[in-house]
Amino acid sequence: MKTYLNMTRRSALGVVAAGIAGVLVSAPASADVSFAGKTIEWIVPFSPGGGSGTMAAFMAPFLTKYLPGNPTVTLVYEPGGGSIKGSNMFAAVAKPDGLTILVTSGSTQFPYLLGDPRVRYEYADWHIAMAGPTGGVVYTSPSTGVTSPDDIGKLVGQKLVYASQGATSLDLVPLMGFRLMGLDVQHVFGFKGRADGRLAFERGETNIDYQTSSAYLKNVQPLVAEGKAIPLFSWGVLDEDGNPIRDPNFPDIPHFAEAYEKLTGKTPSGPEYDAYFAFFTAGFPAQKMVFLPKGTPQEIVDAYQAAFEAMKDDPEFQANAASAVGEYGHVTGKAADALFEKGTVIAPELRKQVVDMLTSEYGVKLGE
Incomplete structure (x- = not known):
């Protein structure tokens, strides 16, 4: 499995296309999903070596094994802004064809929850493939x-x-x-x-x-x-x-x-x-989540959820998961939806309390 540290050529071209088109067009639905001969880019909006990258690197070979057509899965590291840069890029350019996925963490959720103006992604637009707690x-x-x-x-x-x-x-x-x-x-x-x-x-x-x-x-x-x-x-x-x-x-x-x-x-x-x-x-209880972009057909989402579900029963996965990602497990379907909501919704009064504290005690202004 190859690992790239910068935006790939396909993604860079996508930025230009997004700037011209301004709108992403949904891929046509297909009853038979296959990624045979394809390469899937897994965007990790952090530098290598952290928890999100460790999890993605461990799971990527199992996605190759269980996604239909056994595609190549490469990790694309896009650090910056505490994960805002890579997540903004995903929201702007990822096509709804199943060939680009994103892993997020609390570092992605918190700016969103706090109303950070640098955030140009909307969690509600995305389709969740997998969710899991961590510590x-x-x-x-x-x-x-x-x-x-x-x-x-x-x-x-x-x-x-x-x-x-x-x-x-x-x-x-x-x-x-x-x-x-x-x-x-x-x-x-x-x-x-x-x-x-x-x-x-x-x-x-x-x-x-x-x-x-x-x-x-x-x-x-x-x-x-x-x-x-x-x-x-x-x-x-x-x-x-x-x-x-x-x-x-x-x-x-x-x-x-x-x-x-x-x-x-x-x-x-x-x-x-x-x-x-x-x-x-x-x-933490709702920290790690993997997403497909806005407009992704349901059958592609289902294929990813099935792959994440299948890997849990894989003997090799079971033998190494605890040492690689901890004994928390991951979920799909309704359980993932529940964690999705828990991780991306917060009471307005608590948001205000934290924003006021950051401003008064640390001189932090959102977006700076």
Whole structure:
């Protein structure tokens, strides 16, 4: 499977065509879907090495195996703007022929939820092929004196530095979480992806970081084994009643609410926690989604959903999924629709609360 780091020639030509035509015309419907001899471009709007790219790289060979006609699937990395650049490109130029798909994450959803004017994509226009939750783990440098999650109190009063994709990206969750905890964290904005944040941590430029589960399992656990990173807490997952519990991938690591209680002696509550919890829910239980563009015929959507469903029963997929993407699973159909709604809808009052906080506390103006 080839990997390209820049916009392909076909996509570049699509930009020109979109500028001339201004409108995408739906491909004709066909009862017999086949991608034989075709190449599918999977747009990853981040730099290589992050959670979205890790998931796409793992799943791409299985899409080749289970999509009708066994097409070639290539990953096209389009980082920029915390995933806004690549998502805007997909919305503008992707044709509804099943040959271009997009993976999004909370970093794509949050600017949309906050009304960021840079966003030129509309989630409601797209067709969801697959959705899945994920998690993440916050870790720190041993230079802070922390040796285990039990030592999290040692961070209070220290100057911490975090490499952020931007205040309206998925990094909004750690920004709000660290604030709730009372930690003194300098957020350095402008990194293109969480993989870049991890590299900054490895270079010693930052001393606190987080990675989504797939990237943590692949890239950070070796650092933990070498004593170069100390896990602090996971974001956790939700039980059937919507309450936070420990992430099954990291049962020995406390979740955010547990870490908060250890630091403060209190259970998290109040308006600031409500806002944090809303974006956590949109960003993690409903984080990873794969889309086809506006106008895609239903039979093509069905073919993708069937392929994502079929791969779950593949012995090779089952043998490697946990280590590659974590034990969260993925869903299609009505279950995917439910996560789609959860990840792209937020109460107006919570949106306003967060926007006001970003403006007053961090000088962040949406679109800048």
